[in-house]
Amino acid sequence: MMVLTAAMSACASSEPVEKPKPVGLANPASTYCVSLGGKRETRKDTAGNQSSVCHLPDGTVIDEWVLFRRDHPQP
Numbered sequence: 001m002m003v004l005t006a007a008m009s010a011c012a013s014s015e016p017v018e019k020p021k022p023v024g025l026a027n028p029a030s031t032y033c034v035s036l037g038g039k040r041e042t043r044k045d046t047a048g049n050q051s052s053v054c055h056l057p058d059g060t061v062i063d064e065w066v067l068f069r070r071d072h073p074q075p
Contacts, residue, residue, distance in 0.1 A: 027052075029064035032071070040064070 033040055033054035042052050052064045 027064075029068040032068050033064050 030040055030052060033052075033056075036054075037057045038054040040052055040054060042050055044050050053061050054064050054067050055061050056067075
């Protein structure tokens with residue numbers, strides 16, 4: 001009986017299971033919104049088109065890509 005218990009406990013792992021890593025790249029506009037302390041919201045219009053806005057800590061609500069492009073202008 002003691003041998004069976006020892007054998008079974010050897011099969012159990014106390015190591016945490018690693019969470020799967022996300023596939024692909026994160027949306028830079030969404031990442032930037034969150035980095036500013038903003039909260040993301042995905043909206044859908046009556047035609048079913050989706051867009052994402054960023055609720056900034058100061059109360060400003062702005063489209064994520066408009067915010068990103070405003071703060072990261074192309075040279």
